[in-house]
Amino acid sequence: MxxxxxxxxxxxxxxxxxxxxxxxxLIDGSGKVLAExxxxxxxxxxxxxxxxxxxxxxxxxxxxxxxxxVIICGMAGSRQGWLEAPYVxxxxxxxxxxxxxxxxxxxxxxxxxxxxxxxxxxDTPDVMRGEETQLAGAGLPAKGREIVCMPGxxxxxxxxxxxxxxxxxTWPTGELFSVLxxxxxxxxxxxxHPKPVTADNPFFRRWCQTALSEGGxxxxxxxxxxxxxxxxDLRPDDAASCLSGLLIGGEIASARxxxxxxxxxxxxxxxxxxxxxxxxxxxxxxxxxxxxxxDEAVRAGLVEAARENxxxxxxxxxx
Amino acid sequence: MxxxxxxxxxxxxxxxxxxxxxxxxLIDGSGKVLAExxxxxxxxxxxxxxxxxxxxxxxxxxxxxxxxxVIICGMAGSRQGWLEAPYVxxxxxxxxxxxxxxxxxxxxxxxxxxxxxxxxxxDTPDVMRGEETQLAGAGLPAKGREIVCMPGxxxxxxxxxxxxxxxxxTWPTGELFSVLxxxxxxxxxxxxHPKPVTADNPFFRRWCQTALSEGGxxxxxxxxxxxxxxxxDLRPDDAASCLSGLLIGGEIASARxxxxxxxxxxxxxxxxxxxxxxxxxxxxxxxxxxxxxxDEAVRAGLVEAARENxxxxxxxxxx
Numbered sequence: 001m002x003x004x005x006x007x008x009x010x011x012x013x014x015x016x017x018x019x020x021x022x023x024x025x026l027i028d029g030s031g032k033v034l035a036e037x038x039x040x041x042x043x044x045x046x047x048x049x050x051x052x053x054x055x056x057x058x059x060x061x062x063x064x065x066x067x068x069x070v071i072i073c074g075m076a077g078s079r080q081g082w083l084e085a086p087y088v089x090x091x092x093x094x095x096x097x098x099x100x101x102x103x104x105x106x107x108x109x110x111x112x113x114x115x116x117x118x119x120x121x122x123d124t125p126d127v128m129r130g131e132e133t134q135l136a137g138a139g140l141p142a143k144g145r146e147i148v149c150m151p152g153x154x155x156x157x158x159x160x161x162x163x164x165x166x167x168x169x170t171w172p173t174g175e176l177f178s179v180l181x182x183x184x185x186x187x188x189x190x191x192x193h194p195k196p197v198t199a200d201n202p203f204f205r206r207w208c209q210t211a212l213s214e215g216g217x218x219x220x221x222x223x224x225x226x227x228x229x230x231x232x233d234l235r236p237d238d239a240a241s242c243l244s245g246l247l248i249g250g251e252i253a254s255a256r257x258x259x260x261x262x263x264x265x266x267x268x269x270x271x272x273x274x275x276x277x278x279x280x281x282x283x284x285x286x287x288x289x290x291x292x293x294x295d296e297a298v299r300a301g302l303v304e305a306a307r308e309n310x311x312x313x314x315x316x317x318x319x
Numbered sequence: 320m321x322x323x324x325x326x327x328x329x330x331x332x333x334x335x336x337x338x339x340x341x342x343x344x345l346i347d348g349s350g351k352v353l354a355e356x357x358x359x360x361x362x363x364x365x366x367x368x369x370x371x372x373x374x375x376x377x378x379x380x381x382x383x384x385x386x387x388x389v390i391i392c393g394m395a396g397s398r399q400g401w402l403e404a405p406y407v408x409x410x411x412x413x414x415x416x417x418x419x420x421x422x423x424x425x426x427x428x429x430x431x432x433x434x435x436x437x438x439x440x441x442d443t444p445d446v447m448r449g450e451e452t453q454l455a456g457a458g459l460p461a462k463g464r465e466i467v468c469m470p471g472x473x474x475x476x477x478x479x480x481x482x483x484x485x486x487x488x489t490w491p492t493g494e495l496f497s498v499l500x501x502x503x504x505x506x507x508x509x510x511x512h513p514k515p516v517t518a519d520n521p522f523f524r525r526w527c528q529t530a531l532s533e534g535g536x537x538x539x540x541x542x543x544x545x546x547x548x549x550x551x552d553l554r555p556d557d558a559a560s561c562l563s564g565l566l567i568g569g570e571i572a573s574a575r576x577x578x579x580x581x582x583x584x585x586x587x588x589x590x591x592x593x594x595x596x597x598x599x600x601x602x603x604x605x606x607x608x609x610x611x612x613x614d615e616a617v618r619a620g621l622v623e624a625a626r627e628n629x630x631x632x633x634x635x636x637x638x
Binding site: 184 | 406446545
């Protein structure tokens with residue numbers, strides 16, 4: 001048997017299992033991806049169909065052996081998920097988080113779920129699930145201080161020092177955009193189906209710059225988008241760009257105020273359009289950026305978690 | 320005929336006609352209220368039933384003569400209302416705003432609608448309708464600088480100098496509270512029917528104080544309410560108090576940053592529970608407050624508008 005053939009045998013299945021979506025990969029003993037599937041059977045669907053049924057459906061479709069171990073991250077490990085994987089309290093080394101994966105009982109397979117993180121501070125309690133695995137796969141150096149920005153529905157900003165998470169914060173930027181677009185008076189300004197916001201829209205850039213100079217205060221500017229529609233004939237697509245620029249600029253200004261971002265590049269863990277928008281906004285803030293693809297980061301983090309839990313060997317690493 | 324009898328003859332009908340509600344009064348020649356009605360036939364209902372029909376229904380129920388003139392303020396004067404009363408651009412003396420009431424054509428009665436205000440600045444466009452009339456009735460001194468706070472769905476802050484509006488800003492605090500309560504992840508924390516927030520709730524006070532120290536940055540704290548539910552067993556009613564304290568404290572911090580509130584008391588134009596919550600929050604901010612009842616202010620402002628438009632005489636003023 002040649003090494004090339006041997007490497008096509010899966011050693012572990014890895015799942016990023018969120019609220020509304022999941023992604024699953026078969027991984028060989030060296031960390032290489034052999035197969036991938038995406039589904040919209042996230043936590044909400046899986047609560048109805050059964051987590052085990054959903055999992056076995058995807059594994060079967062990829063031809064996974066019956067005893068293949070499985071490593072999972074994301075909301076599947078929440079109280080409303082398959083099994084609550086208790087939070088690890090920060091500060092904590094990233095490796096220790098992954099090693100604390102909780103085993104799902106009563107299953108033929110060895111199925112483990114990576115715990116989320118909890119910041120148990122009286123004034124700034126916070127939680128994350130899934131992003132800790134992205135962090136582990138973001139290729140952060142073992143030494144030095146990094147500020148990691150992971151944008152999304154609930155954007156996370158994480159200072160990491162010498163490979164340990166020292167704390168984190170959540171800015172619900174994506175959720176604010178969708179909730180305000182759909183349910184606030186701004187729905188009249190944005191219309192029903194605004195085009196996707198692009199980083200080269202001058203309204204995105206201008207409102208982002210304004211927000212960057214306001215220290216995270218965005219509520220004082222929200223109604224101006226409505227007023228600009230009434231007084232300045234702002235078009236719906238541009239109104240969406242205003243709102244996006246305002247919220248993203250406000251998030252960056254606020255996180256910068258909290259964490260005091262220095263000269264080192266911000267590590268931006270993002271994919272697609274979000275990566276472009278945040279890359280532009282961080283540049284407008286005068287910050288240098290190192291972008292890590294979010295999809296690759298979560299997969300690499302799951303491979304790392306499989307190693308930390310002894311599901312695949314530490315040797316023969318390939319990324 | 321005794322003067323007492325004569326004063327019971329209405330000289331004008333006054334209406335505060337908003338999006339979802341209206342209030343109507345019959346006023347005598349000295350400015351005294353002879354009758355009052357409240358209805359939920361605001362702009363939205365009136366667009367279906369016809370503004371004239373709704374108006375005549377209320378006037379008829381109060382026994383108003385057929386030729387009684389009518390003065391109106393609020394969203395009835397918007398583009399979606401009965402007749403668009405064009406905005407007056409600030410800065411503007413308050414008296415000049417009232418005198419610019421627009422006459423509804425084709426009516427037997429003399430019916431006029433007070434214009435709203437527009438702030439035509441490139442970066443902070445803003446509009447108001449209805450609050451300009453509250454301002455006119457708030458008993459502001461003819462000389463000196465005042466900062467007026469008018470809390471609500473879309474809170475307005477207005478610096479007034481020597482009886483002229485120099486500018487204004489909108490903070491959509493009430494709308495953010497209801498939209499986030501109903502449609503964001505915070506709905507899980509607040510529950511379906513949180514009790515009304517009270518100013519003595521320690522969570523209201525603590526989150527307000529935190530927000531006051533953050534310069535108007537509230538988005539960085541929103542998710543903490545969710546996390547406090549998960550990590551600190553925060554109860555739904557207290558979660559609502561956190562959100563209210565956070566948003567109101569953030570509004571005050573932001574407005575203070577924009578307008579540089581000095582030693583003179585903030586003029587708080589509010590009624591009921593909102594007056595109490597904002598009174599407490601302004602006190603927590605170390606600001607002194609002079610409270611003016613919002614219901615009385617809008618009525619007094621409408622009487623003033625009737626005078627400015629020659630519908631009732633300037634002499635014999637009684638409030």
